Amino acid sequence: xxxxxGRRSLAAVGTLLAALALVVCACGANADxxxxxxxELSVFAAASLTDAFTQLGDRFTAAHPGxxxxxxxxxxxxxxxxxxxxxxxDVLATxxxxxxxxxxxxxxxxxxxxxxxLAVAVAPGNPEGIxxxxxxxxxxxxxxxxxxEVPAGxxxxxxxxxxxxxxxxxxxxxxxxxxxxxxxxxxxxAGVVYVTDVAAAGEKLDGIAIADDHNVLATYxxxxxxxxxxxxxxxxxxxxxxxPEGQQVLADHGFLPAP
Amino acid sequence: MNSRRRQAVERGTGGPPLRDGDHxxxxxxxxxxxxxxxxxxxxGDAIAPPPRPEPPPWSAPAPATTRAARRGDERAPLGFVPxxxxxxxxxxxxxxALLVRAPWGSLPGDLTAPGVLAALRLSxxxxxxxxxxxxxxxxxxxxLLARVPFRGRNLVxxxxxxxxxxxxxxxxxxxxxxxxRNGIAGQWLDSLAGVTLPFTTLGAMLAETFxxxxxxxxxxxxxxxxxxxxxxxxxxxxxAGRWRTFRLVTLPLIAPALAAGGALCWARAxxxxxxxxTFAGNLxxxxxxxxxxxxxxxxNNPDAAITLSLVMLAISLAVLVGxxxxxxxxx
Numbered sequence: 390x391x392x393x394x395g396r397r398s399l400a401a402v403g404t405l406l407a408a409l410a411l412v413v414c415a416c417g418a419n420a421d422x423x424x425x426x427x428x429e430l431s432v433f434a435a436a437s438l439t440d441a442f443t444q445l446g447d448r449f450t451a452a453h454p455g456x457x458x459x460x461x462x463x464x465x466x467x468x469x470x471x472x473x474x475x476x477x478x479d480v481l482a483t484x485x486x487x488x489x490x491x492x493x494x495x496x497x498x499x500x501x502x503x504x505x506x507l508a509v510a511v512a513p514g515n516p517e518g519i520x521x522x523x524x525x526x527x528x529x530x531x532x533x534x535x536x537x538e539v540p541a542g543x544x545x546x547x548x549x550x551x552x553x554x555x556x557x558x559x560x561x562x563x564x565x566x567x568x569x570x571x572x573x574x575x576x577x578x579a580g581v582v583y584v585t586d587v588a589a590a591g592e593k594l595d596g597i598a599i600a601d602d603h604n605v606l607a608t609y610x611x612x613x614x615x616x617x618x619x620x621x622x623x624x625x626x627x628x629x630x631x632x633p634e635g636q637q638v639l640a641d642h643g644f645l646p647a648p
Numbered sequence: 649m650n651s652r653r654r655q656a657v658e659r660g661t662g663g664p665p666l667r668d669g670d671h672x673x674x675x676x677x678x679x680x681x682x683x684x685x686x687x688x689x690x691x692g693d694a695i696a697p698p699p700r701p702e703p704p705p706w707s708a709p710a711p712a713t714t715r716a717a718r719r720g721d722e723r724a725p726l727g728f729v730p731x732x733x734x735x736x737x738x739x740x741x742x743x744x745a746l747l748v749r750a751p752w753g754s755l756p757g758d759l760t761a762p763g764v765l766a767a768l769r770l771s772x773x774x775x776x777x778x779x780x781x782x783x784x785x786x787x788x789x790x791x792l793l794a795r796v797p798f799r800g801r802n803l804v805x806x807x808x809x810x811x812x813x814x815x816x817x818x819x820x821x822x823x824x825x826x827x828x829r830n831g832i833a834g835q836w837l838d839s840l841a842g843v844t845l846p847f848t849t850l851g852a853m854l855a856e857t858f859x860x861x862x863x864x865x866x867x868x869x870x871x872x873x874x875x876x877x878x879x880x881x882x883x884x885x886x887x888a889g890r891w892r893t894f895r896l897v898t899l900p901l902i903a904p905a906l907a908a909g910g911a912l913c914w915a916r917a918x919x920x921x922x923x924x925x926t927f928a929g930n931l932x933x934x935x936x937x938x939x940x941x942x943x944x945x946x947x948n949n950p951d952a953a954i955t956l957s958l959v960m961l962a963i964s965l966a967v968l969v970g971x972x973x974x975x976x977x978x979x
Contacts, residue, residue: 466947531847536930538947559847560929561936563943567925570821575830576846 427454430622431477433461433468435484435609436566437505440589441642442482448638449629456622464539464564466491472614479623482611482630485540489610496612502630503609504645507541507548508596510572510582515595517578522552522599525579533568533577534558541565544605545581552603569594583607588643606648743961750958751951758955763932767941768959771918774849774937778856778917779910782864786913787906790868791894805869812862819858820926827854827927845927852928852935856917864913871905872898911971915964 434442439462446458461468461478465488472478472495481496483489489499511519517530525532534556535542542561549556559577562568568580573593587596611630613623629635636646724732751758758764792798793805811819827834827845837843845851879901883893899906921939928935930944938960945953 464947470946470950533929536944536947538944558931560931563925563930563940567929570926571846571929574821574824574828576824576828 428456428619428622430456430458430479430619430626431461432458432480432482432626433463433472433476433478434480434482434611435465435468436462436564437484437583437585438462438482438609441585441639441644444642445630445635445638448634449626452629453622453625456619456625458626465489466539477618478614479617479619480611480613480626482609484607484609485543486608486610487540489612492612494615496614499610499612500627500631501608501647502611502627502635503639504648505583505585505607505609505643506604506645507544507581507599508584508587509599510569510580510587510590510594511578511597512572512575513592513595515597519579519597521597522549522554522581522603525549525556525581526554530578531559531576532556533560533562533571533580535565535568535581536561536563539564540607541568541581541583544607547605548581548599548603551605552600583643584645585643606645608648609644746954746957746961750954754951755955755958758952759959761952763936763941764956764959766933767936767938767956768963770849770852770933770936771938771960772963774853774856774924775860775914775917775920777853778860778920779864779914781853781857782861782913782917783910786861786864786909787868790865791872791898793865794869794872808865809862811859812866816859816920816922817926820855820923823855823858823923823927827851847929847931847935849928849934852924852937855923855927856920859920859923860913860917863916864909867909867912868902868905871902871909874905875901907971911968914967918960918964 432442432446439460442460442462446460449458450456461471461476463471465483465485468481468483469488469492472481472492481489481492482502483492484505486499486501489496509519509522509525511517517524519525519530524530534545537543537546541564560567560571562571562580565582565586568577568582569586569590571577572580572582573590582596584596587594611627613620613627617623630639640646789808793801793808814822824831824834824846826832827837829835829838829844829846834845837845845854875898879897880893883897884890888896919939920937921943924935924937925940930936930940932941938956942953942956942960945956
């Protein structure tokens with residue numbers, strides 16, 4: 390009695406897979422057809438640039454008909470690893486100068502296009518009354534930092550050292566977005582993130598400023614890949630990011646001017 | 649599926665011959681025996697149980713003879729050998745690449761780096777704990793799903809298997825929403841019992857259990873469905889109670905499925921990354937398991953990451969091969 394049902398559901402699954410395959414093929418065909426008319430610029434960008442660069446990409450496409458921008462957003466280190474292993478890209482934008490240095494001979498001369506700094510992320514309304522970095526040493530607080538292996542964690546470590554604060558974090562997240570998640574879900578009381586993360590989180594987080602003499606200014610560089618397929622478009626995209634319009638988009642998302 | 653699983657049961661224990669009625673279902677029972685394609689079969693075959701020390705009087709001939717006798721007439725359908733070879737190459741080539749690219753020179757240094765042993769120890773504790781929890785709660789669940797035709801059984805089964813298709817990171821967020829400090833159940837745990845699970849070793853264990861238990865349940869359920877119930881009936885007519893029948897008859901008969909499901913469950917727990925990082929976080933010594941350590945090492949020091957991965961591979965291989973040779977001392 391159960392077996393016919395099993396066969397029928399197997400058939401259903403098969404139909405579903407076939408339909409899925411069709412859809413995928415259709416999409417692929419569309420992309421191919423489009424590729425003949427418009428060129429595709431591949432931009433590898435740090436995860437913290439997701440919102441800002443998506444908007445930049447739309448504006449760029451509007452200003453340059455015939456060019457579509459596809460993004461690959463990931464941690465800066467991951468991006469460089471992917472490029473080292475031969476991933477095709479035209480432009481690379483990282484969240485720190487160190488990963489750009491690691492990219493080394495793969496890229497042309499990098500240009501600084503934005504800056505970022507740290508803030509303390511707390512629950513909306515700051516229920517724990519956290520006033521700044523020094524409060525993170527309080528024993529009654531659950532504090533989450535990014536791991537020192539990723540840029541945000543390295544910067545947080547530097548800032549805490551400058552402020553002379555020693556923190557016993559409950560977790561060292563593998564990306565700064567993990568810190569944002571833990572604080573916005575209320576699992577942690579505070580975390581050290583970028584000011585742009587606070588801006589992107591909207592009402593889910595409040596940001597407490599960190600004094601400038603303790604804060605760390607992160608520099609975001611971008612560069613064209615040496616072996617890129619669309620050098621002119623890559624150049625145009627970089628110019629657009631550095632243009633007043635591009636800089637305004639970045640500022641809207643909480644980024645600072647390049648230091 | 650059923651006939652394959654039945655075959656695993658049959659092979660492993662040298663168990664009872666199949667009932668005639670059971671042959672009607674699968675696409676030619678004999679064929680599926682030859683091809684042995686399913687995951688569970690592979691696992692069940694590799695990690696079949698030991699022959700019972702004292703085989704019950706009704707048990708069939710020893711497994712070795714059955715297998716040897718059968719091997720002679722196993723001829724694969726046309727094309728299966730090259731297809732299988734592609735599968736093997738696809739699955740093993742990345743592992744070979746890890747071995748080829750491994751920085752053997754810096755291996756001792758990478759292995760003794762601070763935190764590596766702690767991560768390894770924690771990985772073993774959490775994965776074995778997850779296996780224990782899965783066995784404790786998953787086997788009764790599998791039995792109920794296989795045996796008791798209650799209303800909504802298919803729905804329950806689908807819900808229980810859902811974590812298998814859920815992206816683990818989403819699973820981690822779901823766990824936070826349920827058992828986090830502000831979670832649906834977690835806020836009561838916090839206020840009534842003073843227990844908070846996120847950022848604790850227990851939390852890491854639970855995250856791994858959430859992701860791994862379905863593998864045990866699905867495998868064991870199939871094993872229970874495939875076994876010959878007449879042995880249980882016989883035990884019952886001889887006066888054995890339900891619990892005694894389960895312990896002395898059912899458990900030995902489903903041992904291959906239990907071993908296969910257990911191995912799958914443990915292996916999944918050992919490699920678990922997404923749900924653990926999301927639910928339990930990452931703190932060396934308390935929640936940083938090997939996969940998390942590997943991921944972080946990958947950020948700055950890919951060589952160290954390869955080394956750590958090799959350690960995990962070696963341990964998994966040692967456990968799986970060890971289990972296998974324990975059950976098949978002759979092979």
